[in-house]
Amino acid sequence: MKKVVQFGAGNIGRGFLGQLFSESGYKVVFVEVKEEIVSLLNQRGCYKLKIVGDNPRDLIIKNVRAVNGKDKDKVAREIKTTNLLSSAVGAKNLSSVASLIAGGIIERAKNNIEKPINLIICENLAKASKVFKDYLFKKIEKKYWSYMDSHLGLVESVISRMVPVIPPQIRKREPTLVMAESYNILPVDKKGFKGEIPRIKGMIPYDNLIAYEEQKLFTHNTAHAICAYLGYQKGYKYIWESIEDKGIRDIVSRALMETGNALIKKHHFKSQEQRDLIDNIIQRFGNRALGDTVARVGKDPIRKLSPGERLIGAANLVYEYGTVPENIAKGIVSALLFNEKEDEEAKKLTILREKKGLNYILRNICQIDPQGKLAQLIKKNLIQGGQQRGQVSTFDIS
Numbered sequence: 074m075k076k077v078v079q080f081g082a083g084n085i086g087r088g089f090l091g092q093l094f095s096e097s098g099y100k101v102v103f104v105e106v107k108e109e110i111v112s113l114l115n116q117r118g119c120y121k122l123k124i125v126g127d128n129p130r131d132l133i134i135k136n137v138r139a140v141n142g143k144d145k146d147k148v149a150r151e152i153k154t155t156n157l158l159s160s161a162v163g164a165k166n167l168s169s170v171a172s173l174i175a176g177g178i179i180e181r182a183k184n185n186i187e188k189p190i191n192l193i194i195c196e197n198l199a200k201a202s203k204v205f206k207d208y209l210f211k212k213i214e215k216k217y218w219s220y221m222d223s224h225l226g227l228v229e230s231v232i233s234r235m236v237p238v239i240p241p242q243i244r245k246r247e248p249t250l251v252m253a254e255s256y257n258i259l260p261v262d263k264k265g266f267k268g269e270i271p272r273i274k275g276m277i278p279y280d281n282l283i284a285y286e287e288q289k290l291f292t293h294n295t296a297h298a299i300c301a302y303l304g305y306q307k308g309y310k311y312i313w314e315s316i317e318d319k320g321i322r323d324i325v326s327r328a329l330m331e332t333g334n335a336l337i338k339k340h341h342f343k344s345q346e347q348r349d350l351i352d353n354i355i356q357r358f359g360n361r362a363l364g365d366t367v368a369r370v371g372k373d374p375i376r377k378l379s380p381g382e383r384l385i386g387a388a389n390l391v392y393e394y395g396t397v398p399e400n401i402a403k404g405i406v407s408a409l410l411f412n413e414k415e416d417e418e419a420k421k422l423t424i425l426r427e428k429k430g431l432n433y434i435l436r437n438i439c440q441i442d443p444q445g446k447l448a449q450l451i452k453k454n455l456i457q458g459g460q461q462r463g464q465v466s467t468f469d470i471s
């Protein structure tokens with residue numbers, strides 16, 4: 074049986090990748106630092122994946138085991154004999170994964186293994202392959218650089234499956250249980266592979282992955298953020314509540330038409346395919362069983378208001394291709410007002426809003442001209458929104 078070493082046994086690791094690999098005939102070896110998860114996966118050799126939504130079902134993901142990521146020698150031995158690598162650990166943990174993979178690459182080099190292996194990088198990180206390669210060069214001796222360069226493929230991917238956080242009371246009862254929606258498409262960078270491209274269920278290699286990265290960022294992520302921030306302003310707890318609100322749904326739909334038209338012009342997507350994607354996303358947001366909260370989706374508003382991200386980046390893209398991001402601007406305004414008390418970035422944003430004012434945020438966080446056309450559109454919507462709610466702005470918008 075073929076083997077894949079999967080770094081990370083969290084939401085995406087077990088809730089998406091483990092399923093695809095297992096159903097494609099692979100033995101899945103999770104590398105995980107949570108000892109309870111490692112122990113349970115080894116005891117059971119499987120775990121339950123609950124697919125929620127229109128066609129709910131329980132799946133048992135078989136042929137799995139785990140090793141502790143703190144045992145570098147054991148991980149290196151697993152890499153030595155594997156057919157494929159994959160990571161879903163969060164961008165901040167990639168350096169640690171690079172250290173483990175470096176040990177495995179050295180083992181393969183010492184044993185003169187000529188068949189290359191590929192690492193599918195499933196992280197929410199721009200230019201992930203370059204970032205990971207830089208980490209690897211810092212972790213591995215120079216004499217192995219040439220071998221690593223020719224025998225390790227670094228393959229970027231686009232993750233769109235929604236996997237909610239399991240409530241603590243359920244997690245305590247069933248530590249290995251994971252829930253997910255049924256969406257199972259995994260676009261990957263065809264050019265990143267070394268040697269033969271593995272056949273994985275749901276995996277689609279593309280020559281121009283950047284187009285699909287932007288499509289996901291400015292369709293799925295943009296819509297998710299706008300839905301969350303507008304929902305928060307109306308006092309909703311769940312994403313499904315937000316998208317069932319006709320006013321919010323209409324704004325989200327129009328925002329996606331704005332970005333969709335720009336993406337079609339830039340990347341030559343077919344109009345009907347983009348329309349179908351928009352309809353699919355809005356339908357998926359309405360999945361009550363996911364239980365996804367506006368607080369989670371809206372988390373880290375400062376990052377999401379940064380240039381090139383899902384809100385400001387989307388608005389700039391729309392302007393670039395000849396239209397006005399009227400509805401995206403409404404989402405930006407709601408993001409600026411997001412003050413979730415459990416969110417550190419939201420608390421910081423509230424302080425900046427009250428003490429520094431809007432122009433400071435636009436210049437230093439969004440990195441746009443406070444007198445430019447996007448800034449003026451944001452200010453117009455901020456004033457209109459405040460008037461509609463009968464509120465006075467809580468910060469200087471001059």
